[in-house]
Amino acid sequence: MKHIAFKTLSNPTLESLTAFDTLILPVFSDANSNPLADVFGLTPFVDSLIQAGDFSAKGNQTLVLTANATPLNKRLILIGLGENVSKLTEKSYIAAIKAVFKALETTGALAILNGLTQIDFQSASWRCYQNTLNTQQSTYEYTHVSRGKFTAKTFKLESMTFITANNDSETQKILAQGQASAIGMHLTQDLANMPSNFCTPSYLAKTAINLAETYGFEIHILEREEMIEMGMGSFMAVAQGSPTPPKMICLRYLGTDSNEAPIALVGKGVTFDTGGISLKPGASMDEMKYDMGGAATVLGTFKALGELKPKLNVVGVIPATENMPSGNAIKPGDVVTSLSGQTIEILNTDAEGRLILCDALTYTQQTYQPAKIIDMATLTGACIIALGHDISAILGNDQTLVDDLLNAGKTTYDRLWQLPLSEEYDELLKSNFADMANIGGRPAGTITAAQFLARFTKDIAWAHLDIAGTAWVSGTNKGATGRPVPTLVEYLLTQASQS
Ligand code: BES
Ligand code: MN
Ligand code: ZN
Numbered sequence: 478m479k480h481i482a483f484k485t486l487s488n489p490t491l492e493s494l495t496a497f498d499t500l501i502l503p504v505f506s507d508a509n510s511n512p513l514a515d516v517f518g519l520t521p522f523v524d525s526l527i528q529a530g531d532f533s534a535k536g537n538q539t540l541v542l543t544a545n546a547t548p549l550n551k552r553l554i555l556i557g558l559g560e561n562v563s564k565l566t567e568k569s570y571i572a573a574i575k576a577v578f579k580a581l582e583t584t585g586a587l588a589i590l591n592g593l594t595q596i597d598f599q600s601a602s603w604r605c606y607q608n609t610l611n612t613q614q615s616t617y618e619y620t621h622v623s624r625g626k627f628t629a630k631t632f633k634l635e636s637m638t639f640i641t642a643n644n645d646s647e648t649q650k651i652l653a654q655g656q657a658s659a660i661g662m663h664l665t666q667d668l669a670n671m672p673s674n675f676c677t678p679s680y681l682a683k684t685a686i687n688l689a690e691t692y693g694f695e696i697h698i699l700e701r702e703e704m705i706e707m708g709m710g711s712f713m714a715v716a717q718g719s720p721t722p723p724k725m726i727c728l729r730y731l732g733t734d735s736n737e738a739p740i741a742l743v744g745k746g747v748t749f750d751t752g753g754i755s756l757k758p759g760a761s762m763d764e765m766k767y768d769m770g771g772a773a774t775v776l777g778t779f780k781a782l783g784e785l786k787p788k789l790n791v792v793g794v795i796p797a798t799e800n801m802p803s804g805n806a807i808k809p810g811d812v813v814t815s816l817s818g819q820t821i822e823i824l825n826t827d828a829e830g831r832l833i834l835c836d837a838l839t840y841t842q843q844t845y846q847p848a849k850i851i852d853m854a855t856l857t858g859a860c861i862i863a864l865g866h867d868i869s870a871i872l873g874n875d876q877t878l879v880d881d882l883l884n885a886g887k888t889t890y891d892r893l894w895q896l897p898l899s900e901e902y903d904e905l906l907k908s909n910f911a912d913m914a915n916i917g918g919r920p921a922g923t924i925t926a927a928q929f930l931a932r933f934t935k936d937i938a939w940a941h942l943d944i945a946g947t948a949w950v951s952g953t954n955k956g957a958t959g960r961p962v963p964t965l966v967e968y969l970l971t972q973a974s975q976s
């Protein structure tokens with residue numbers, strides 16, 4: 478993947494244009510709403526284009542003009558933003574950033590001056606962040622396991638310079654955060670898009686080892702025999718149905734005093750979820766290759782941490798396995814003992830995510846004594862019914878932690894919405910044959926899944942992100958989104974800056 482060089486310019490003049498071959502000019506249809514056009518003496522030209530009916534400035538409309546077709550003798554890309562700034566939303570602003578990239582892709586642009594950051598919408602740092610994140614992220618393409626179908630995009634784009642009044646070191650940090658988050662998302666997307674015959678637990682482990690070598694993280698990987706011996710009866714119950722070796726992948730990033738308790742990220746790594754003996758229906762089962770989206774988010778976030786090196790300590794723990802039906806597989810009604818000592822009646826083998834996460838949560842607390850623990854998982858279909866594909870669910874036992882994550886989601890537009898935990902829901906997990914059942918029935922499926930996890934995080938500040946709806950899009954644009962890497966990176970950087 479090509480890393481675009483992102484820069485800033487605080488005082489645009491006609492002369493400053495000499496350093497660029499392309500100008501991105503944001504245009505509102507209201508006259509007097511386009512100060513940047515004035516700076517470059519382009520107002521009459523833009524008016525004439527609108528009068529001629531070649532450009533209307535409606536949202537996301539782009540017009541690419543070659544250098545010899547413009548008064549500046551520079552390639553000019555107009556991006557429509559609708560009537561005026563009061564009508565703009567975060568969604569439409571971000572869509573404009575993506576529309577600009579799409580227009581750029583088919584040009585020979587190398588060095589771009591981008592005026593989208595100059596309009597008066599949200600804060601200057603928000604605009605710089607979103608432009609960096611979404612431009613770099615737009616360069617993502619899936620090229621693994623190609624059989625000749627995929628050829629890498631050949632866009633030439635090298636640098637993008639944002640016009641912004643705030644040209645200070647804080648702004649440079651924001652650009653770095655946006656770019657590193659996008660680079661992390663690319664890894665997350667690649668892993669989730671990769672089919673499960675390539676992206677196995679061993680492959681996830683290999684990816685973590687590569688990250689550790691590149692960025693100097695500590696790495697530790699647990700194997701099946703060891704985990705059986707340690708008493709991870711719940712995780713190992715899921716893994717016993719597959720001959721593919723399960724792994725517990727542990728990464729540690731030390732960015733500050735090693736005595737300081739780390740923040741722990743735990744990600745569900747089911748590299749393929751058939752449902753097990755409680756087999757899933759065939760339709761769209763292929764998509765269950767992304768059931769390691771939580772694991773991929775942990776790895777993507779670690780990649781961003783490696784790039785940004787914030788001053789805090791973070792551990793990442795990934796229980797990775799397939800969930801398969803076989804002669805060795807767990808069966809409905811089987812009872813297992815988790816690492817915590819609590820027993821679980823497995824009423825549905827398709828509720829496997831919580832079975833592997835509970836042991837990972839216990840192991841993480843025992844091994845690293847973290848200050849807080851955040852788990853992320855494509856945990857429930859019910860989450861998609863509740864919140865759809867735009868907003869992730871968050872639940873937790875510590876409102877400060879939940880609020881901090883909600884805020885990080887707002888800033889990055891990688892949004893979360895809190896669902897409640899409550900004793901009444903916990904009671905739905907009652908079992909006649911063990912400490913708890915692994916399902917609570919159809920109502921409130923996302924909540925009962927979280928109530929199950931809450932039983933393993935009683936002594937620590939904990940938040941759970943259900944990303945079943947947001948880590949992936951179905952339909953013609955089928956594929957991984959790289960979410961919620963931006964939220965986690967923002968959360969961790971904020972924590973680092975406050976300590
Ligand atoms: N991986 C699935 C959840 C899922 C479904 C993620 C669709 C993404 C898209 C999870 O392991 C699962 O199967 N959950 C069950 C739980 C049920 C048996 C209580 C579900 O949601 O149906
Ligand atoms: Mn399942
Ligand atoms: Zn699953």
